[in-house]
Amino acid sequence: MLKIINDILDIAKIESGKVSLDLETLDLGGIVQDVLDMQALQIQQKGLTLHRPQKSDPIWVKGDGDKLKQVLLNIVYNAVKFTHEGS
Numbered sequence: 389m390l391k392i393i394n395d396i397l398d399i400a401k402i403e404s405g406k407v408s409l410d411l412e413t414l415d416l417g418g419i420v421q422d423v424l425d426m427q428a429l430q431i432q433q434k435g436l437t438l439h440r441p442q443k444s445d446p447i448w449v450k451g452d453g454d455k456l457k458q459v460l461l462n463i464v465y466n467a468v469k470f471t472h473e474g475s
Contacts, residue, residue, distance in 0.1 A: 398458075409452040416447040416456075423460045430468050437475035 401408075424438065431438050449456075 409455065411450055411452060414449050414451055414453050414456070416449045417443050418446070419453060419457055420460065423457060423464055426461065427464045427468060430465075434468060434471070435473070436468065436471055439475050 420440070424440070428438075
């Protein structure tokens with residue numbers, strides 16, 4: 389329920405032009421790994437297999453870590469939700 393409320397508040401901020409970004413230098417690989425760790429149980433429970441390239445070097449990006457993580461979580465969540473078998 390809290391996630392839905394936060395999403396609605398974020399949409400309202402975007403529509404009113406009042407969204408704020410906290411830009412910082414981030415390791416994209418670390419954020420992706422955090423997202424995958426958060427979704428690992430759902431992936432396992434559905435019997436799916438996740439394939440992703442292993443990168444040893446950091447991928448540095450400038451962005452808002454929380455917003456980026458939220459977007460990636462939504463993408464992975466939908467991928468798991470709509471994938472019924474396989475990887």
